[in-house]
Amino acid sequence: MIPSNIFYLFCLVAGRMHKGSTISASYQSWIDGSLASFRTLSDEDQERAIIELISNCGIASKVRLSKFCYNFINQDFLVKLPLEVLEYVVDYLSVIDLLIACHASFQWNE
Numbered sequence: 034m035i036p037s038n039i040f041y042l043f044c045l046v047a048g049r050m051h052k053g054s055t056i057s058a059s060y061q062s063w064i065d066g067s068l069a070s071f072r073t074l075s076d077e078d079q080e081r082a083i084i085e086l087i088s089n090c091g092i093a094s095k096v097r098l099s100k101f102c103y104n105f106i107n108q109d110f111l112v113k114l115p116l117e118v119l120e121y122v123v124d125y126l127s128v129i130d131l132l133i134a135c136h137a138s139f140q141w142n143e
Contacts, residue, residue: 111119
């Protein structure tokens with residue numbers, strides 16, 4: 034399933050949104066209605082909708098979307114967890130796995 038927030042972020046990127054720009058009332062109304070409809074679709078139909086939107090984007094939007102998706106997919110979600118939760122997760126690692134994890138990320142090594 035493609036989460037609805039991914040669809041929203043896709044719309045921001047594909048809609049040529051830039052940091053610091055404002056969202057018009059008409060755009061906000063459109064995105065709210067689109068997300069409400071999108072959430073009612075099956076997983077398969079959500080995927081089709083995303084593919085259809087991407088195929089109708091211009092090259093500049095596709096480039097921005099590609100950069101966003103790369104950064105989104107490759108983010109280190111563990112460093113975003115609260116320390117207490119991270120410690121709870123790490124407790125399940127063996128010593129060897131923990132040593133390997135320390136080599137994977139500078140932030141994990143701290």
